[in-house]
Amino acid sequence: xxxxxxxxxxxxxxxxxxxxxxxxxxxxxxxxxxxxxxxxxxxxxxxxxxxxxxxxxxxxxxxxxxxxxxxxxxxxxxxxxxxxxxxxxxxxxxxxxxxxxxxxxxxxxxxxxxxxxxxxxxxxxxxxxxxxxxxxxxxxxxxxxxxxxxxxxxxxxxxxxxxxxxxxxx
Amino acid sequence: xxxxxxxxxxxxxxxxxxxxxxxxxxxxxxxxxxxxxxxxxxxxxxxxxxxxxxxxxxxxxxxxxxxxxxxxxxxxxxxxxxxxxxxxxxxxxxxxxxxxxxxxxxxxxxxxxxxxxxxxxxxxxxxxxxxxxxxxxxxxxxxxxxxxxxxxxxxxxxxxxxxxxxxxxxxxxxxxxxxxxxxxxxxxxxxxxxxxxxxxxxxxxxxxxxxxxxxxxxxxxxxxxxxxxxxxxxxxxxxxxxxxxxxxxxxxxxxxxxxxxxxxxxxxxxxxxxxxxxxxxxxxxxxxxxxxxxxxxxxxxxxxxxxxxxxxxxxxxxxxxxxxxxxxxxxxxxxxxxxxxxxxxxxxxxxxxxxxxxxxxxxxxxxxxxxxxxxxxxxxxxxxxxxxxxxxxxxxxxxxxxxxxxxxxxxxxxxxxxxxxxxxxxxxxxxxxxxxxxxxxxxxxxxxxxxxxxxxxxxxxxxxxxxxxxxxxxxxxxxxxxxxxxxxxxxxxxxxxxxxxxxxxxxxxxxxxxxxxxxxxxxxxxxxxxxxxxxxxxxxxxxxxxxxxxxxxxxxxxxxxxxxxxxxxxxxxxxxxxxx
Ligand SMILES: Cc1ncc(C[n+]2csc(CCOP(=O)(O)OP(=O)(O)O)c2C)c(N)n1
Ligand SMILES: [Mg+2]
Numbered sequence: 001x002x003x004x005x006x007x008x009x010x011x012x013x014x015x016x017x018x019x020x021x022x023x024x025x026x027x028x029x030x031x032x033x034x035x036x037x038x039x040x041x042x043x044x045x046x047x048x049x050x051x052x053x054x055x056x057x058x059x060x061x062x063x064x065x066x067x068x069x070x071x072x073x074x075x076x077x078x079x080x081x082x083x084x085x086x087x088x089x090x091x092x093x094x095x096x097x098x099x100x101x102x103x104x105x106x107x108x109x110x111x112x113x114x115x116x117x118x119x120x121x122x123x124x125x126x127x128x129x130x131x132x133x134x135x136x137x138x139x140x141x142x143x144x145x146x147x148x149x150x151x152x153x154x155x156x157x158x159x160x161x162x163x164x165x166x167x168x169x170x
Numbered sequence: 171x172x173x174x175x176x177x178x179x180x181x182x183x184x185x186x187x188x189x190x191x192x193x194x195x196x197x198x199x200x201x202x203x204x205x206x207x208x209x210x211x212x213x214x215x216x217x218x219x220x221x222x223x224x225x226x227x228x229x230x231x232x233x234x235x236x237x238x239x240x241x242x243x244x245x246x247x248x249x250x251x252x253x254x255x256x257x258x259x260x261x262x263x264x265x266x267x268x269x270x271x272x273x274x275x276x277x278x279x280x281x282x283x284x285x286x287x288x289x290x291x292x293x294x295x296x297x298x299x300x301x302x303x304x305x306x307x308x309x310x311x312x313x314x315x316x317x318x319x320x321x322x323x324x325x326x327x328x329x330x331x332x333x334x335x336x337x338x339x340x341x342x343x344x345x346x347x348x349x350x351x352x353x354x355x356x357x358x359x360x361x362x363x364x365x366x367x368x369x370x371x372x373x374x375x376x377x378x379x380x381x382x383x384x385x386x387x388x389x390x391x392x393x394x395x396x397x398x399x400x401x402x403x404x405x406x407x408x409x410x411x412x413x414x415x416x417x418x419x420x421x422x423x424x425x426x427x428x429x430x431x432x433x434x435x436x437x438x439x440x441x442x443x444x445x446x447x448x449x450x451x452x453x454x455x456x457x458x459x460x461x462x463x464x465x466x467x468x469x470x471x472x473x474x475x476x477x478x479x480x481x482x483x484x485x486x487x488x489x490x491x492x493x494x495x496x497x498x499x500x501x502x503x504x505x506x507x508x509x510x511x512x513x514x515x516x517x518x519x520x521x522x523x524x525x526x527x528x529x530x531x532x533x534x535x536x537x538x539x540x541x542x543x544x545x546x547x548x549x550x551x552x553x554x555x556x557x558x559x560x561x562x563x564x565x566x567x568x569x570x571x572x573x574x575x576x577x578x579x580x581x582x583x584x585x586x587x588x589x590x591x592x593x594x595x596x597x598x599x600x601x602x603x604x605x606x607x608x609x610x611x612x613x614x615x616x617x618x619x620x621x622x623x624x625x626x627x628x629x630x631x632x633x634x635x636x637x638x639x640x641x642x643x644x645x646x647x648x649x650x651x652x653x654x655x656x657x658x659x660x661x662x663x664x665x666x667x668x669x670x671x672x673x674x675x676x677x678x679x680x681x682x683x684x685x686x687x688x689x690x691x692x693x694x695x696x697x698x699x700x701x702x703x704x705x706x707x708x709x710x711x712x713x714x715x716x717x718x719x720x721x722x723x724x725x726x727x728x729x730x731x732x733x734x735x736x737x738x739x740x741x742x743x744x745x746x747x748x749x750x
Contacts, residue, residue: 013299018291025292062474065352068296068316 002031003057003077004153007046008038010069018067019046026063029055032150043071047152052077080156086125086149088113089135092142093120101141108134119144173340175303175333176201179267180209182310185342188238190214190229190597192222196242198282199269201334203240214597214626217618219246221590223253224616227262228554228594231577234387236263236317237594243269244282247328248289252584255293257324259581260408261381263317264324265310272332273301287328295323303336308343320352321472322385354471357488357496364484365443365467366500369399372441372465374509377403378424378453381580382446382471383412386491389572392445393417395498400506402513404432406447407565410576415569416549421513425453426718427562430523430727431516433718437725438512439464446470446490449479450581459723469493523730525711526567535711536560536635538682539703540567540607543633546689547603550574551631554595556588556608558642560635562714564607586615589632593619596628603631603693610636610662620672623698631692632674632700634665638707645713649728665702676700 009015016035023030031049038045050057057075064073076083091101101120102112110124124134128151135146173181179202183191190212195203206213216222219241226237237257241250247268257264271280287299296316298309306329313325369375383392389412396403396419403413404424413420422429424436433455436442442464447453449468454460460480468475468482469490476485486493521527525537540563543551553568554577555561561578570576577595579587592606613634623630635641644658669676675695677688685703692699706712715730 014287021291059474059478062476066472066474 001052001077003050003052003075004081004083004151005048005050005057005061005064006074006076006153006155007048007064007070008072009044009046009067010071011037011042011044012069015044015069018069019064022063022067023060026059028060028063034150034152036152047150049151074155076153076155081153082156083127083151083153084125085128085131085151087123087131087135088147089122089124089138089143090119090145091122091138092118092144094118097141101138104134104137108137110134171340172337174201174335174337175300175306175329176205176335178303178306178338178340179310179329179334180205180211181340181342182307183211183238184209186236186310186314188236191238191240192216192225192229192594193240194219194222194242194246195240196246196269196282198243198271198331199240199246199267199329199334201331202267202269202329213240214593214622216590216593216622218616219249220252220586221593221616221619221622223250223264223266224256224584224587224590225594225597225619225622226264226266227253227257227260227587228577228591229598230257230262230264230594231591231598232552232575232595233598235598236265236314239264239266241266241268242282243271243286244284246282247286248284250326251290251293252582252586254290254324254326256579256582256584256587258293258295260579261322261385262324263322265313265317266324266326268326268328269334270299270328270330273330274332276330286326290326293324294326297326297328299328299330300333301330303333303338306333306338307340311343320354354489355473355487357486357493361484361486362493362496363500365486366497366502368441368465368467368484369401369443369497370502370504373506374435374439374512375399375401375441375443375506376421376435376439376464377401377413378406378436378442378444378447379403379409379412380406380445380447381408381412382490383409383494384446384572384575386446386489387572388446388491388494389413391491391494391498395494395501398498399501399504400510401443402435402509404428404436406450406453406580407578408580409447410565410578411570411572411574412446414571416571423565425450425724426455427566427714427716428453428718428724429566430520430716430729431513433716433724433727434516435513436461436464437723441465441467443467444469444482445494448472448475451479454480455718455724455726456721461724523715523732525730532681533706533711534679534681534685534703536563536637536703536705537567539633539635539679539685539705540564542682542685542689543605543607544568546686546693547605550603552577552595552599552602552604554578554588554592554604554606556606556612557583557585558609558612558640559637559645559714560607560609560612560641562642563635566714568607585609585612588612589616589619590622592630592632593622593626593628596630597626604629606630606632608632608634609641610634610638610660610665611640613665614662617668620669620674620698624673628698629696630698632669632698634700634702635705636662636665636702637705637712638662641712642714645717648713649717650719665700669700674698674700676702678702678704680704
């Protein structure tokens with residue numbers, strides 16, 4: 001089962017490199033890793049998705065905690081959380097299919113962020129599975145290009161922000 | 171106060187209580203060396219930066235302080251790496267300071283530029299490239315904190331030459347700018363009660379004591395707990411000294427070349443309590459056959475070690491000294507007559523097979539050399555080993571205790587460690603008798619450090635176990651590779667003449683009597699002394715026993731053949747019949 005870890009890290013040069021180096025050195029298999037700023041200057045936040053079968057997420061968690069620039073690690077898999085992925089999908093269209101693609105995008109809560117002569121760019125955010133389905137539905141039209149950010153996560157209740165550590169073995 | 175980067179380096183070293191550093195200068199670190207004379211810090215000039223790292227390591231192991239090594243950029247820095255990796259795997263606190271090309275040239279493949287923070291990323295606990303002199307004081311403060319706190323390890327600080335020269339407003343930092351220290355969790359009462367309950371109920375318990383116990387200085391608590399609850403103690407190689415080897419409850423070293431008593435006890439145990447050790451593959455043997463009947467309790471400071479190699483039933487993450495004291499508070503006195511009877515029988519069997527129990531032969535078996543050094547020094551020497559058979563014999567035949575540390579490269583198994591680590595050890599303990607025990611192969615990996623010994627006027631004693639080969643590899647070739655001796659025969663220099671060339675008094679011994687005489691001559695020497703022992707080159711006395719073949723269970727040891735039995739047949743049959 002996929003597990004989602006959130007790590008708060010100090011925003012310093014080389015921090016991502018240290019995390020990546022740890023995964024390589026310990027042969028951890030990572031499905032996705034996203035980094036971005038947080039509400040606090042100087043702190044970045046990583047969302048790490050681990051295939052919980054081949055890679056023991058507890059080991060990932062414990063080893064991350066040993067890195068000096070890692071401030072906190074939380075496994076949000078078992079808790080109510082928003083787990084979203086963002087995708088931009090460039091779909092090839094003709095006059096006949098354009099409106100159909102636009103409709104599909106809308107149905108999936110996506111939006112059209114660029115319209116070209118022969119393409120449309122659909123942007124969608126949501127749980128991975130929803131994005132997966134959208135991609136499947138759009139594929140027959142022809143996907144010229146696609147990019148996905150990988151999962152970002154935020155726990156729903158206040159608990160996660162107060163920094164309470166979870167055992168992670170739920 | 172305005173200070174330059176180089177001044178801040180020395181200010182901070184002094185403030186951290188650093189009295190000695192090991193290193194070699196070069197272009198990119200000259201501003202720091204330029205202030206050496208005024209610094210009041212002792213500098214030991216090595217002949218190779220690898221030796222600076224190992225010497226700092228030996229110093230750290232014996233003094234309990236942080237070892238410091240200095241090197242220039244590029245080749246100076248890369249030469250440190252073997253020593254850094256050695257310290258990393260053995261959790262030794264080091265701070266390595268390297269010069270770097272000026273910040274304006276970084277990334278340009280400038281003369282003697284090497285990306286040392288990139289290179290050492292996976293072999294340091296943490297590292298820094300300081301590009302702003304204003305950060306330097308806090309970085310150094312942080313580095314010393316990180317190196318020593320929690321599970322110790324090496325930290326590297328890379329300092330570009332212009333940062334060493336740049337000036338800044340300087341004040342001693344009070345706090346690091348990151349929360350670098352990890353809070354050590356307090357073990358839960360309930361878990362500890364559970365451990366005590368299991369200890370009381372177990373019929374065949376064994377304590378496994380590792381390096382964590384040594385580093386925590388918790389030997390006395392372990393002895394008290396073992397005695398109160400009648401639990402025998404096996405140690406890892408790095409755990410030598412955690413429990414007195416001569417104590418009646420001592421089982422000796424566990425693992426590949428462990429004592430047969432320890433290995434059998436572990437395999438027969440119904441409870442293992444692992445203390446500050448990490449179930450390295452060299453101590454477990456074949457994992458799926460490891461201690462099959464035992465409930466396993468793991469006490470370690472590093473949560474990432476729990477369950478890493480061996481699944482455990484109960485874990486206590488915490489400082490092992492504190493855990494031992496808490497266990498001692500509540501442990502109940504227990505007697506275990508049946509278990510001690512079984513252990514005693516194994517002890518008798520082990521003694522029967524011991525080389526030392528055999529009638530005196532004419533040739534010199536290495537275990538006799540170690541035993542002679544032990545007898546002559548009355549067990550009071552600090553022993554520093556190299557790697558290979560010599561290391562295993564030293565571990566087996568020089569009993570240790572908490573007062574007499576045993577210094578060895580365990581995790582990385584770095585040949586060439588012994589002599590430079592011995593230099594550091596002798597500097598940490600100037601009034602102690604320090605013996606380096608090295609093989610003829612590994613000794614030559616850092617033999618140039620004999621010059622450092624002389625320049626620093628260190629009364630180091632060096633025993634070279636000359637078996638004319640890379641003995642440990644040769645033993646594997648004999649036992650597991652059909653006797654095909656590829657690239658293990660050594661044509662050696664005359665070690666006595668070599669020592670003499672450096673101005674070191676030296677002796678050679680080929681017989682047990684000569685060995686004793688040479689050892690006492692070496693001990694009588696005021697300055698450094700070296701003894702070359704020409705030891706047995708083949709036959710069962712040239713091999714380390716017992717040996718657990720790779721992929722064999724811990725009690726599937728190949729034992730030393732009993733006297734008179736044919737070695738080849740005995741060991742091959744064992745190997746084939748049991749390794750599968
Ligand atoms: C730097 C390094 N290179 C290679 C090895 C592999 N190795 C392990 S033991 C050994 C033989 C050591 O020979 P020697 O120093 O003569 O010691 P002996 O085993 O003969 O006592 C070798 C080559 C090593 N441990 N370290
Ligand atoms: Mg040898």
